[in-house]
Amino acid sequence: MTDIRYGNEQQHPLTVDYRQAQSRPLTGRDRPLGLDSDPGRWPHPSTLTFDQSVQVGRASASVRETLGAELGAWFGAEHRRLSAEHDRLAREAAEEGRGRIVASSEALRRQQRARYHADAWANLLSVDVAGVQEIRYGVGG
Incomplete structure (x- = not known):
């Protein structure tokens, strides 16, 4: 179990703004929990143990920002x-006279799962990831 003692250690800042830290490529040993370079393969943060969450949260600002940049690139592409x-799918349905697909396509459900995955990781990393928080707060679109 991880010991948490307040005030006796220099902690990393709680929130890292995007592009605040010097980003660099991460090697295997730099990656908390040995995270894959594909954020789509990262386990959902809710499945992590307390110690694993602390290990991610205590990563240096540059590591967290690099992971946040990877997360943002993955989320944008997805x-x-x-x-x-x-x-x-909506265009094909309209052309075939099957009506409009509004919110029921599997693509939209997968898009929502990707957003929840990215949002949960952005919160765990304490980074602002372009395209993720804007959706959560209803800004932009």
Whole structure:
């Protein structure tokens, strides 16, 4: 179990703004929990133990920001891919006279799961990830 003692250690800042820290490529030993370079393969933060969560949270600002940048790139690509897939399905349905697909496509459900995954990791890393928090707070779109 991880000992938490307040005030006796220099802690990393709780929140890292995007591009605040010097980002660098992460090697295997730099990655907390040995996280894969594909954020889609990361376990959901709710499945981590307390010690694992602390290990991620105590990573240096540059490590957390690099992971946040990877997360943002992955989420952006997933969002664009799944949006295009949904648009294609909706177009095909309209052309075939099956009506409109509004919110029921599998692509939209996968897009929502990707957003929840990215949002949970952004919270655990305490980083602002472009495209994730904007959706949560209803800003932009």
